[in-house]
Amino acid sequence: MVQEGVKPDEATLIGVLRACSHSGLVQMGQLIFSTILDGIYGFSPAVKHYACLVDLFARAHGNLELSEFAAWKLIELQPENSGYYVVLSNRYALMGRWSDVEKVRMLMKERGLKKNLGSSSIELQPQDHVHELLAQ
Template structure:
């Protein structure tokens, strides 16, 4: 339900729904809210979702990258540096990205850092 609400742009309804649940929101729910916030341009809600994801999983570098990107979009450069410092201290690295293309039935894959 959280994903449906977030994808349809009803972000605050998604947050209210999560607050009424008899159990705490899961990583998947916060992730849906983060994605919806990014699509809808709601930086404050995206910030909340990214922070909650980090609370739930402190070893996932993806959440720190999203948090850093949100801070950058808000012009909060000091916070960007803090997040990057935490990543460095915890020895968390950005995940590699991949691109692939198939030419004459042969697949070619390249790795890159974003």
């Protein structure tokens, strides 16, 4: 990307890492993450970049233990981020660990956290007005 004159920002690379994760492109995701570590883009990896890397490995190898460990560490670092709780709860649900699902949901409730709504934005021309779509 840099070679073509395009320098992606932090958010763009989160999107790219997520795409690698959902496509099973482990080596590509690792390569992209290593370029962030090398400082090629002018910033260091943020917690979300590390979360994407963990998701990449967990999806590719189905490693619940790794997912669980990483999710709890991310919750420790950013306890206000409901997304980490949701990912952990979903992992437990996939494994049929319903008591653990309930524990995570209760923890969210105790901390006053709610699952964020999915959203997408679109700008329509010529009005230059942005419309936001929410999913529940």
